[in-house]
Amino acid sequence: MYYYVYDEFVQDAKHEKELALIETRLTDLGISGKIARLALFRDASELIRDEVRKGVKTVVAVGNDGTLRKVIGAVARAGVAMAVIPVGTSNNTIASMLGIKPGAEACEIVAARIVQNLDMGSINDRRFIHQVHFPKTKGLRVECEHQFTLQVPPGGGFEVRNLAYEEPGLRAANPLDGKLDLAKCAEKKSGWFSKQQAPATCIPVTSAIIYSERPTTALVDGEAVEGTEFHIKVVPKSLKLIAGKGRIF
Amino acid sequence: MAKNSELTVIAHDVRVEGDFVSQGDVQIEGEVSGNVKTSTELRIGTEAKIHADVFANNATVSGEVRGNMQIEGRLDLLEGARVAGDINCDILAVSAGAQINGTVTMGGRSVAEGEKKEDEA
Numbered sequence: 001m002y003y004y005v006y007d008e009f010v011q012d013a014k015h016e017k018e019l020a021l022i023e024t025r026l027t028d029l030g031i032s033g034k035i036a037r038l039a040l041f042r043d044a045s046e047l048i049r050d051e052v053r054k055g056v057k058t059v060v061a062v063g064n065d066g067t068l069r070k071v072i073g074a075v076a077r078a079g080v081a082m083a084v085i086p087v088g089t090s091n092n093t094i095a096s097m098l099g100i101k102p103g104a105e106a107c108e109i110v111a112a113r114i115v116q117n118l119d120m121g122s123i124n125d126r127r128f129i130h131q132v133h134f135p136k137t138k139g140l141r142v143e144c145e146h147q148f149t150l151q152v153p154p155g156g157g158f159e160v161r162n163l164a165y166e167e168p169g170l171r172a173a174n175p176l177d178g179k180l181d182l183a184k185c186a187e188k189k190s191g192w193f194s195k196q197q198a199p200a201t202c203i204p205v206t207s208a209i210i211y212s213e214r215p216t217t218a219l220v221d222g223e224a225v226e227g228t229e230f231h232i233k234v235v236p237k238s239l240k241l242i243a244g245k246g247r248i249f
Numbered sequence: 250m251a252k253n254s255e256l257t258v259i260a261h262d263v264r265v266e267g268d269f270v271s272q273g274d275v276q277i278e279g280e281v282s283g284n285v286k287t288s289t290e291l292r293i294g295t296e297a298k299i300h301a302d303v304f305a306n307n308a309t310v311s312g313e314v315r316g317n318m319q320i321e322g323r324l325d326l327l328e329g330a331r332v333a334g335d336i337n338c339d340i341l342a343v344s345a346g347a348q349i350n351g352t353v354t355m356g357g358r359s360v361a362e363g364e365k366k367e368d369e370a
Contacts, residue, residue: 148267148283171256179255184263199276201260 002026002033002110003056005044005071007063010087011037018087018103022062025107033060038070045074052078058242060084060110064091065130069221073127076120076239083110083242094130094221097163099244109244116247117237118175121162123230128221129239131173132160132232139213142182144205150182157185160208160232165248169200174249178236179204207233257287261296275305277312295329302334310347317351 004026010019026032034056036047048059048071058081061067068084075082086095086102100106121128134140140152152158161173161181173181184201210218210230218225255273259265263279271287278294283301285291291305297312307322310330318324320338328346335351343349 148265148269151264151266153262177255184260199258199260199278201263201279202256202258204255204257204271204273 001056002031002058002060003048003051004033004035004060004062004085005047005067006035006037007061007067007070007087008038008040010063015087019062021104022085022087022107025104026110029107029111031107031111038067044070048074048078052080056080058083058110063087065094065222066091068094068129069223072120072129072221072239076127076235079240081113081115081240081242085110091222094163097130097165097248098241099246099248101244101246110242112242112244114243114245115240116176116243116249118239118241119162119178119180120175120235120238121160121180121232122235123160123218123220123225123232124227125231126220126225127235127238129163129175129241130221131162131164132221132230133219134158134210134216135219136216137184140216141211143209143211144182144203145207150201150203152184158210159183159185160210162234163249167200169198170202172248176249177204178234179206180208180232180234181205182208205234207231261294269301293330 038044059071059075060083061071062085064086084095084100085106086092086100092102100109123132135157137152137156137158138154140158142150142152144150161183163175164173166172170183182203182205210232212228215226215228218230257271257273257275259277259279261278265281267283269281269283269285274290275287276292277297280298281301285299285301286304289306291308293299293310293312293314295311299314300316302316303314303318305320308320309325309327311327313331315333317334318332318336323340324338326343326347328344330347333350337354339356341355
């Protein structure tokens with residue numbers, strides 16, 4: 001039994017045609033189901049909890065990375081499988097890493113149902129699938145596994161990566177390895193030598209505490225969270241996610 | 250060094266304090282104070298400064314180590330390597346220009362002990 005959660009923005013007229021194609025394809029594949037439409041004061045967690053109680057086995061986020069972020073915590077807690085159907089062309093990084101193509105093509109992947117049991121990250125008890133990005137690193141100190149401390153130098157950015165693309169000097173983050181990668185992003189340089197990228201700091205850990213001297217912003221899967229202390233840990237194999245063959249892990 | 254999903258890299262601008270333990274390969278280009286322990290490969294780069302005791306299966310050093318080195322297998326000291334501390338390893342390769350200030354023990358006996366036994370024979 002499938003439950004489709006439509007984000008608010010997909011209900012815009014400009015996505016009408018794309019949505020109609022998706023719905024037709026889902027019906028053809030025999031995996032259509034109940035639809036919920038998110039709105040400003042409509043809590044996705046409550047909707048999902050109620051439907052799981054009624055027997056829903058798969059929740060499908062129809063939208064973008066933001067939609068995924070709205071439903072992911074509730075789905076992980078409920079222990080049911082999850083999929084994403086990207087709509088539109090922007091803010092679809094997570095779907096892309098999962099090997100899911102936008103629009104109607106994603107329906108085939110949902111129907112193929114390759115379920116991966118992925119690790120999630122947790123920051124101050126809030127779940128994330130992709131990464132936490134600290135744009136400002138001045139005054140950041142990281143205590144890792146209660147064993148050693150990392151002084152993060154200013155410049156560039158600092159990330160806690162669970163599922164992420166390979167970057168120059170930095171490997172891809174694998175959500176199946178039971179670890180989160182602490183990564184210090186290199187400052188962008190221009191000039192003749194910019195292609196010769198030195199390896200960036202990358203430390204796999206299961207838990208860490210990030211302290212900031214001043215209140216700082218952490219972007220948790222793209223959503224801003226303010227604070228001076230961030231408790232981070234990996235939650236192994238806590239999300240059943242449907243992925244495509246083109247996934248990066 | 251093998252390509253490894255558990256590879257830990259400490260880049261040149263980063264400082265680590267405490268007991269640094271890893272199950273995978275470790276590449277250090279920055280500063281570490283405390284202990285460094287890995288059950289696989291350790292590479293210490295030219296800019297690296299280690300103020301710690303080092304434990305590894307195999308190690309390659311191009312930078313500075315102030316502390317004892319306990320290496321299960323092979324230790325390569327490349328040109329520019331500076332070790333101030335005792336070394337215990339199975340195989341040692343020292344390039345011209347590398348410095349050791351400490352006792353070297355190989356295969357469980359120190360160089361001094363080995364020379365003494367050869368003289369007695």
